[in-house]
Amino acid sequence: xxxxxxxxxxxxxxxxxxxxAYVFLVIFLFFSGYLAFKQGFFEARQADLxxxxxxxxxxxxxxxxxxxxRLWAEERKTGSIELLFTLPITIxxxxxxxxxxxxxxxxIALALTFPMVITVYYLGNPDTGLxxxxxxxxxxxxxxxxxxxxxxxxxxxxxxxSFVLSVVACAVLVFxxxxxxxxxxxxxxPAGLVSTIESMSIRQHFESIQKGVLEFKDIAFFVVLIIGxxxxxxxxxxxxxxx
Amino acid sequence: xxxxxxxxxxxxxVTAVDGISFQADKGEVLGLLGPNGAGKTTAMRxxxxxxxxxxxxxxxxxxxxxxxxVEVRCRxxxxxxxxxxxxxxxxxxxxxxxxxARGINGTKRKQxxxxxxxxxxxxxVYHQTIDTLSKGYKRxxxxxxxxxxxxxxxxxxxxxxxxxxxxKHDVRLLINQMGKDKCIIISTHILEEVEAICSRTIIISxxxxxxxxxxxxxxxxxxxxxxxxxRKITRKKSN
Numbered sequence: 001x002x003x004x005x006x007x008x009x010x011x012x013x014x015x016x017x018x019x020x021a022y023v024f025l026v027i028f029l030f031f032s033g034y035l036a037f038k039q040g041f042f043e044a045r046q047a048d049l050x051x052x053x054x055x056x057x058x059x060x061x062x063x064x065x066x067x068x069x070r071l072w073a074e075e076r077k078t079g080s081i082e083l084l085f086t087l088p089i090t091i092x093x094x095x096x097x098x099x100x101x102x103x104x105x106x107x108i109a110l111a112l113t114f115p116m117v118i119t120v121y122y123l124g125n126p127d128t129g130l131x132x133x134x135x136x137x138x139x140x141x142x143x144x145x146x147x148x149x150x151x152x153x154x155x156x157x158x159x160x161x162s163f164v165l166s167v168v169a170c171a172v173l174v175f176x177x178x179x180x181x182x183x184x185x186x187x188x189x190p191a192g193l194v195s196t197i198e199s200m201s202i203r204q205h206f207e208s209i210q211k212g213v214l215e216f217k218d219i220a221f222f223v224v225l226i227i228g229x230x231x232x233x234x235x236x237x238x239x240x241x242x243x
Numbered sequence: 244x245x246x247x248x249x250x251x252x253x254x255x256x257v258t259a260v261d262g263i264s265f266q267a268d269k270g271e272v273l274g275l276l277g278p279n280g281a282g283k284t285t286a287m288r289x290x291x292x293x294x295x296x297x298x299x300x301x302x303x304x305x306x307x308x309x310x311x312x313v314e315v316r317c318r319x320x321x322x323x324x325x326x327x328x329x330x331x332x333x334x335x336x337x338x339x340x341x342x343x344a345r346g347i348n349g350t351k352r353k354q355x356x357x358x359x360x361x362x363x364x365x366x367x368v369y370h371q372t373i374d375t376l377s378k379g380y381k382r383x384x385x386x387x388x389x390x391x392x393x394x395x396x397x398x399x400x401x402x403x404x405x406x407x408x409x410x411k412h413d414v415r416l417l418i419n420q421m422g423k424d425k426c427i428i429i430s431t432h433i434l435e436e437v438e439a440i441c442s443r444t445i446i447i448s449x450x451x452x453x454x455x456x457x458x459x460x461x462x463x464x465x466x467x468x469x470x471x472x473x474r475k476i477t478r479k480k481s482n
Contacts, residue, residue: 006343010329018331079327083388086291086323087344088316242294 003089007097015105020070028063028109032056036116047124052116053134053210057174057202060138060145065166067106068149069159071098072237076157081241091241095234099150106142110135130212137209140222141202145170147229154236177203244269244396244426245290249299252285259285261450262299267443269395272422274441274458275430278477282450283430284324287400290428291321303396317345320394322402326385330374334365334384337373338391345392355391362417363387378405386414390421397427403436415440434469448477 015021036052044051075081084094120126149166156162175181176197186194198204205218245267252260260282267273275283288294290301292312300307306314328337338359342352360366363383368376373384382405389397402418403411418427418440431437437444438458446454453476454461458469465472 002346003344006340009343010332010340013336014329014331078330079323079325080329081327082288082293082323083327086293086316086319086321087341088313088346089344090313242288 003087004093004097007084007089007094008101011098011101012104015101021105024063024067025109025112028059029112031059031063032113033116035059047120047126049116049120049126049131049134050210052113053138056138057141057206060142061167061170061174064106064142064145065149065152065163065170067102068146068166069153069163071102071150072153072233073157073159073162076241077159085241091234091238095150095230095237099146099230102146102150103139103143106146107139110139110142127212130210133209133212133214136214137206140209140219141206144173144202144222144225144229147226147233148173151229151233151236154233154240173200173202175201177201245301245303245428247286247290247299247301250286250289250296250301251298252289252294252296258450260289260296263447263450263452264299265445265452265455267426267428269426270423270442272418272427272429272440272442274437274444275428275447276432276434276437276444276473277430277447278432281448281477283447284400285450286447287321287398287428287430288323290398291319291323292316293323317392318394318396320389320392320397320399322385322389322397322399324400324404326382326388328373328381328384328388331372333370333372334376335369337384338387341388341391347392355393358393359387359391362390364413379407379410382406383410395425397421397425399427399429401431402429403431403433411436434473438469446473446476453477 032052032055035055036049039051039055041051072081075084085091117131120131145166148169149162152162152166152169153159155165182194182198185197189197205221208215208218247263247265249262249264250260251258251262263282263286265273275286277283285294289296290303290308292308292315295309300309302308303315304318306318308315329340332340338356339352342348342355347355360369363386365380365383365387368380368384373381376384382402386399386402389399399418403414406414415436418429421427422440422442429436429441441458443455443457444461445452456464461472462469465475467475
């Protein structure tokens with residue numbers, strides 16, 4: 001546990017000692033706000049954050065891999081991985097420490113969108129439960145993408161390669177649930193398979209949480225997604241840490 | 244304290260370490276000597292549990308590197324070849340991270356830092372970012388990291404590499420002092436260093452042990468300087 005905290009603390013601090021955190025926060029906050037206003041946040045004349053949350057998965061497709069790509073690729077490139085794994089730290093502790101630090105960082109970014117919340121409370125009477133569910137869904141989505149990014153960061157020393165691969169993987173998960181994709185797929189795939197693809201996409205589970213319904217299957221989807229990719233990272237790292 | 248049994252490791256078609264066995268005890272400073280690519284670093288990395296051997300095993304203070312890697316790392320101070328560190332951290336922040344990871348807290352941490360910082364003479368750069376340090380200072384930070392928990396067993400991969408003559412002298416003095424009550428393995432290809440600090444030397448080439456003796460015994464046996472002994476032994480093998 002002490003090793004987990006050591007990695008976690010170091011990692012979270014390192015975001016703020018480099019310009020990384022500030023660049024990320026500014027870009028993320030700008031685009032999350034911009035997209036919401038552009039798509040009719042005021043025009044909808046409703047005191048809710050539906051338009052705001054709707055855009056987040058797409059924004060995360062690019063933003064989360066940019067946080068995740070450095071997690072292990074950088075460590076291997078600079079050789080500091082040799083230091084890390086000759087300290088009494090197990091691979092699982094290190095992977096989890098880094099993952100949770102990055103996840104908390106993404107949570108901080110998400111929390112800094114609070115002016116949107118203040119705006120809707122100022123303008124009307126929004127449903128608090130819905131807003132909380134919206135934030136929870138967004139944070140879980142970020143965690144899912146982060147786990148994917150973490151995995152692709154372990155397979156290459158090159159940050160660009162891990163960025164591109166994780167963007168593609170995250171995009172597949174988002175676009176698999178788009179109505180246009182599903183319509184196209186249903187033209188030649190059996191209905192059962194199409195609905196399987198739909199339920200494997202982020203979109204369906206994300207939207208269902210957005211509606212304020214916390215169902216076991218939606219939470220389980222994200223938990224399984226995260227655990228699966230994190231375990232895969234651990235295995236790959238064990239095999240290739242010195243390569 | 245260190246027992247190596249038939250350690251073997253290859254990378255693809257290249258056999259880096261080809262079944263080496265040796266022992267090292269408390270009070271010994273063992274110098275691993277060999278040309279570039281002889282397998283010194285690979286052997287040390289296996290002892291520090293960074294890479295796993297293909298076959299064979301080793302133990303440090305009775306703990307097996309395959310069964311108890313975390314226990315081994317707790318008891319080991321390891322300085323890697325290029326003294327890797329987190330460049331964006333300050334020296335102080337970095338040493339505190341190592342204390343965190345090794346579970347050195349409270350007054351123990353203060354004592355450890357008070358001991359190690361003057362010992363490695365890094366007082367002047369304590370608040371500086373590691374990226375901005377010269378090679379010699381980086382090396383000393385690496386050394387401080389390896390010594391901070393006062394380990395019984397030390398593995399130092401080319402500890403004096405990149406240091407100026409004065410610093411080299413200081414580090415050798417330090418190793419000599421510590422060598423009395425610790426077990427230290429260093430790798431080097433500087434022969435004067437072997438004569439200055441090692442109580443025993445192992446010459447390896449192409450992953451195999453070619454000689455295991457004290458520097459003076461080697462000189463006596465071959466009736467020439469250590470320089471020539473090294474050349475004779477390692478060339479004989481490749482011819």
